[in-house]
Amino acid sequence: MSGTGLLGDFEQLVLLAILQQRADGYAILIRREIEEATDRPVSRGALYRTLDRLAAKGFVRSTLEEPSAARGGNPRKRFSVTPTGIEALQRSRSVVGQLSRGLDDVLGEAR
Amino acid sequence: MNGPRPPRVAATLLERLIGPEPGNASIIGDLHEEFCELRSRRGRAVAHSWYWWQLLATGVAYARPVGGFVERRRHDVRFSIRRLRREPGFAAAVVVTLGLAIGAGTAIFSVVDAVVLRPLPFEDAGSLVRVLATNTEGGNAESDLLYADVPVFGEGMSTLGAVSALSTAPRSLLDERGENPVGVIVARTSGNFFELLGITPVMGRGYTEGETDVGDRLVVISHGLWTRRFGGAPGVIGRTIHLDSRAFQIIGVLPHGSSYPFEADVWRPLGLDELEDDDREAQLVGRLAADADVVVAREEATAVAAALASDFPASHSGLGARVEFLQSTVVRDVSTALFALLGAVGLVLTIACVNTATLLLARAASGSHEVALRTALGASRTRIVSSHLTESLLLAGLGGLAGLLLGKGLLSFMLTVSPDLPRMNTITLDGRVIAVMSSVTALAGILFGVGPALHAASTPPDRTLRDASRSTTPAGRRLNVQSGLVMTEIALSTVLAFLALLLFSTFQSVVAFDRGFDPAGLVSVIIDPSHPPEDGDEQRALFGGIQERVGRLGGVTSVALSSHGLLERRGFRVPVSVEGEEPPIPTPEAWVNLVSRGFFSTAGIDVVAGRIFSDDGGVEGDAELVVNERFIAAHLSGPDTGLGSRVDLDWIDGHVVGVVRDVSVSYSAPAVAKAYISLERFTAAGVALTVRTAESPAMVLPEIEREIQAVATDVLLEDVTIIEDALSTAVAPQRFNMLLAVAFASLALTLAAIGIYGVTSFSVATRRSEIGIRRALGASNGRVGGDVARRIALLTGAGVAIGVGAALLGARFLSSLLYGVAPTEPRIVFLVALVLSVTAVVAGAVPVARAIRLDPTDSLHGG
Numbered sequence: 009m010s011g012t013g014l015l016g017d018f019e020q021l022v023l024l025a026i027l028q029q030r031a032d033g034y035a036i037l038i039r040r041e042i043e044e045a046t047d048r049p050v051s052r053g054a055l056y057r058t059l060d061r062l063a064a065k066g067f068v069r070s071t072l073e074e075p076s077a078a079r080g081g082n083p084r085k086r087f088s089v090t091p092t093g094i095e096a097l098q099r100s101r102s103v104v105g106q107l108s109r110g111l112d113d114v115l116g117e118a119r
Numbered sequence: 120m121n122g123p124r125p126p127r128v129a130a131t132l133l134e135r136l137i138g139p140e141p142g143n144a145s146i147i148g149d150l151h152e153e154f155c156e157l158r159s160r161r162g163r164a165v166a167h168s169w170y171w172w173q174l175l176a177t178g179v180a181y182a183r184p185v186g187g188f189v190e191r192r193r194h195d196v197r198f199s200i201r202r203l204r205r206e207p208g209f210a211a212a213v214v215v216t217l218g219l220a221i222g223a224g225t226a227i228f229s230v231v232d233a234v235v236l237r238p239l240p241f242e243d244a245g246s247l248v249r250v251l252a253t254n255t256e257g258g259n260a261e262s263d264l265l266y267a268d269v270p271v272f273g274e275g276m277s278t279l280g281a282v283s284a285l286s287t288a289p290r291s292l293l294d295e296r297g298e299n300p301v302g303v304i305v306a307r308t309s310g311n312f313f314e315l316l317g318i319t320p321v322m323g324r325g326y327t328e329g330e331t332d333v334g335d336r337l338v339v340i341s342h343g344l345w346t347r348r349f350g351g352a353p354g355v356i357g358r359t360i361h362l363d364s365r366a367f368q369i370i371g372v373l374p375h376g377s378s379y380p381f382e383a384d385v386w387r388p389l390g391l392d393e394l395e396d397d398d399r400e401a402q403l404v405g406r407l408a409a410d411a412d413v414v415v416a417r418e419e420a421t422a423v424a425a426a427l428a429s430d431f432p433a434s435h436s437g438l439g440a441r442v443e444f445l446q447s448t449v450v451r452d453v454s455t456a457l458f459a460l461l462g463a464v465g466l467v468l469t470i471a472c473v474n475t476a477t478l479l480l481a482r483a484a485s486g487s488h489e490v491a492l493r494t495a496l497g498a499s500r501t502r503i504v505s506s507h508l509t510e511s512l513l514l515a516g517l518g519g520l521a522g523l524l525l526g527k528g529l530l531s532f533m534l535t536v537s538p539d540l541p542r543m544n545t546i547t548l549d550g551r552v553i554a555v556m557s558s559v560t561a562l563a564g565i566l567f568g569v570g571p572a573l574h575a576a577s578t579p580p581d582r583t584l585r586d587a588s589r590s591t592t593p594a595g596r597r598l599n600v601q602s603g604l605v606m607t608e609i610a611l612s613t614v615l616a617f618l619a620l621l622l623f624s625t626f627q628s629v630v631a632f633d634r635g636f637d638p639a640g641l642v643s644v645i646i647d648p649s650h651p652p653e654d655g656d657e658q659r660a661l662f663g664g665i666q667e668r669v670g671r672l673g674g675v676t677s678v679a680l681s682s683h684g685l686l687e688r689r690g691f692r693v694p695v696s697v698e699g700e701e702p703p704i705p706t707p708e709a710w711v712n713l714v715s716r717g718f719f720s721t722a723g724i725d726v727v728a729g730r731i732f733s734d735d736g737g738v739e740g741d742a743e744l745v746v747n748e749r750f751i752a753a754h755l756s757g758p759d760t761g762l763g764s765r766v767d768l769d770w771i772d773g774h775v776v777g778v779v780r781d782v783s784v785s786y787s788a789p790a791v792a793k794a795y796i797s798l799e800r801f802t803a804a805g806v807a808l809t810v811r812t813a814e815s816p817a818m819v820l821p822e823i824e825r826e827i828q829a830v831a832t833d834v835l836l837e838d839v840t841i842i843e844d845a846l847s848t849a850v851a852p853q854r855f856n857m858l859l860a861v862a863f864a865s866l867a868l869t870l871a872a873i874g875i876y877g878v879t880s881f882s883v884a885t886r887r888s889e890i891g892i893r894r895a896l897g898a899s900n901g902r903v904g905g906d907v908a909r910r911i912a913l914l915t916g917a918g919v920a921i922g923v924g925a926a927l928l929g930a931r932f933l934s935s936l937l938y939g940v941a942p943t944e945p946r947i948v949f950l951v952a953l954v955l956s957v958t959a960v961v962a963g964a965v966p967v968a969r970a971i972r973l974d975p976t977d978s979l980h981g982g
Contacts, residue, residue, distance in 0.1 A: 034149075035145070035146075035149050036149050036152065036153060051176065051177075051180060052146075052149075052150075052173070052176065052177040052180075052181075053176060053177045053178075053179075053180025053181040054180065056146055056177070056181050057180075057181060070142070072141065072142065072145065075144075075148070076148075077122065078122065078151075078152065078155065079148035079149075079151050079152050080124070080125075080130075080147065080148060080151035082144045082145060082147045082148025082151060083141075083144055083145055083148060084145055084148055084149075085142065085145035
């Protein structure tokens with residue numbers, strides 16, 4: 009399934025955070041990445057629901073790793089962004105870029 | 120699985136909420152991983168709290184909707200929170216109302232649970248019983264057993280597996296050096312006592328049967344005494360204490376809150392000589408045998424008692440017996456009062472719920488358009504109801520939380536002012552109380568919420584959307600419901616006011632009870648010399664010297680000596696036989712007190728006939744007896760008996776020279792037949808000193824003690840009592856019941872007043888147009904105001920009538936709490952009606968004034 013339309017704010021943050029993790033796209037690390045960048049706490053429930061939604065749209069895939077004793081015998085899920093997800097990110101970035109054109113004097117230079 | 124683990128219950132609930140899909144196990148794993156990291160960084164407590172919080176924050180937030188159920192509830196909660204934040208005044212009113220009621224309920228239930236409901240802290244407590252002796256010739260009043268009777272019952276009752284004798288007595292406890300006396304209650308028991316109850320000491324051991332026979336001087340002490348007297352020191356086993364100058368060795372310490380009788384601090388084994396004592400004061404505690412039926416046990420006890428009465432008519436005539444569970448004997452003196460208070464607080468909570476329902480209904484009037492809109496947009500009736508119920512439960516939850524906090528404070532306060540209760544040291548606000556009050560809170564939320572919720576959902580939306588405030592149809596129906604609720608509130612408040620007035624009257628009667636003596640300025644001290652005087656001269660030197668020195672103190676008007684303290688109901692038990700009268704069977708008994716000549720004037724006991732002892736006190740020759748009115752009625756009521764009769768009291772006989780008033784400390788402990796004999800005739804081992812002072816007894820008391828010590832340094836002073844304080848303590852239960860009942864009634868009346876004000880204001884508001892038209896047509900202030908006032912009067916009158924009827928029906932169950940007042944007394948009914956009428960007048964004054972001041976122009980323009 010592939011999604012159409014723009015990504016929501018939080019969906020963008022989640023996808024970018026997964027990409028930042030490279031091979032270690034684990035939920036705990038994704039959440040910390042977003043919290044560091046936004047300097048605000050992130051609800052775990054909201055994160056997991058967003059990951060589910062992104063997976064349903066085909067923007068994210070996940071693999072279950074082996075259970076471990078350190079996690080109470082529970083497995084760990086590793087997330088990665090699909091090519092469709094990358095396309096969606098690029099689309100959102102492009103739209104933001106278009107709408108931001110000519111607004112440097114108001115918004116300041118992009119960092 | 121090694122390593123730290125999250126709280127099991129929270130983990131299980133989390134798994135249930137999140138769902139069993141394999142992919143979701145990773146969420147549980149993430150939380151487990153973070154829990155372990157937090158535990159190593161911040162410790163166990165922080166990690167556990169965090170995990171419990173995740174149950175709500177992550178579990179509920181992520182919960183898989185069960186057909187959308189969780190999602191809808193989340194929505195309802197968010198919607199309710201938003202709505203309540205827009206109306207903080209309304210929310211505060213509801214939370215305060217519920218909080219007060221639930222707080223009171225929490226405090227009272229904590230007491231009732233610990234004292235009455237919770238099983239005794241003994242092994243298989245439900246099978247523990249007491250066999251109580253009764254006097255079948257005295258209306259089955261309870262009497263005591265002989266120690267020697269206990270094994271007879273034990274052997275004669277197959278339904279009892281084991282029995283133990285028990286008696287208690289106040290003693291002075293001193294330390295190893297025989298100093299620092301303190302009053303304690305000592306329980307004397309058979310050797311198998313601790314084994315019978317299944318009590319294992321936390322330190323040391325209990326004594327055994329073998330140690331009883333040998334008569335070893337061993338004691339076991341309570342946990343409370345260990346902490347108070349010995350600072351909880353571990354080395355207490357083996358230490359020596361003195362009980363009334365006899366040395367005992369401590370061999371064990373009982374667990375906290377696990378002792379019987381609860382007021383005892385020291386337990387020692389009964390000696391063989393005591394087991395043969397014919398002094399009637401033994402209790403029999405037993406355990407029912409396995410599969411034994413208590414009904415059969417009762418029959419067996421009656422049969423054993425009848426056999427004893429038949430075999431030993433002189434000492435056991437009229438003996439009966441009954442079997443009661445140990446738990447009910449412990450709490451029977453207080454359970455009626457406590458359950459009455461629990462009932463009262465239940466009424467207060469019901470009133471609070473009714474009040475809240477009224478507020479919700481009134482608020483629904485302003486919110487009905489919103490509901491109609493939601494319905495028109497497709498919300499089902501169920502959805503509307505569940506939305507309102509969620510709000511009610513949220514309000515109930517907030518009220519419950521406030522109530523729990525308030526209840527904790529109320530409980531602490533109550534324990535400091537409450538009279539002594541059995542098992543008092545186990546009263547606490549624990550998980551069980553919280554669980555019960557949480558359930559009550561949830562039930563309250565449903566009770567007060569379901570009515571307004573159904574009401575809101577039942578109004579057709581088209582009618583509501585069309586309806587301007589002029590039309591009264593839906594508002595009128597709402598008004599009838601509200602009026603009904605307020606009438607219910609008034610009825611319930613009437614019941615509480617009735618109870619409060621009855622208990623207030625009882626308290627007044629108890630305080631005004633004629634005790635037969637004048638307690639003002641009286642002080643009593645028991646003087647117990649370590650070396651008692653051996654003859655009359657030594658006695659006169661010692662006790663006479665004390666009497667003289669104390670008598671010379673400034674402020675002291677009179678001093679007297681006696682063998683027993685003024686507050687002691689009995690004395691030396693003696694058989695009575697009257698010269699010239701046929702001795703009845705069983706031999707009648709009376710009580711003897713030895714007193715100095717000035718005793719009656721010092722205590723303020725009036726002489727009703729004859730005189731007191733002559734100057735030499737009848738010391739030589741024929742004894743002079745002064746008896747009380749009860750003695751005359753019991754033993755000298757024949758045509759040829761009375762003043763001048765010769766009476767034989769076993770170790771003394773003499774003739775009656777005077778009759779004095781009966782003395783009784785409390786209405787619940789009537790006077791016994793008593794004979795007073797001059798103290799001078801005998802050599803007493805110890806005496807009670809009764810002193811009357813013109814100044815404050817508390818100021819004079821230390822000086823009295825000093826004067827006594829100046830005469831003899833080795834005397835022990837016990838039961839140093841200011842009589843008025845002791846009498847005040849004796850009525851503490853009635854005072855406490857009264858204060859609580861008045862507090863609850865006041866709270867209920869306040870809530871009822873709010874209800875009357877609310878419904879009357881609403882009535883005036885919805886009838887603005889009608890009132891405006893009537894005023895425009897010339898209706899006077901009197902007509903308009905009178906109309907509103909008549910409505911209030913009808914509501915109040917109906918509520919009071921129902922309430923009085925209910926109170927009269929219920930009052931019969933409270934007869935054991937009442938004294939000097941009958942529930943059906945007209946003045947009580949009149950006072951209740953007066954109180955409620957005043958409440959209604961105060962509550963209705965503002966709405967009536969508002970109706971009178973209504974400007975016809977404004978109201979007709981729909982303002």
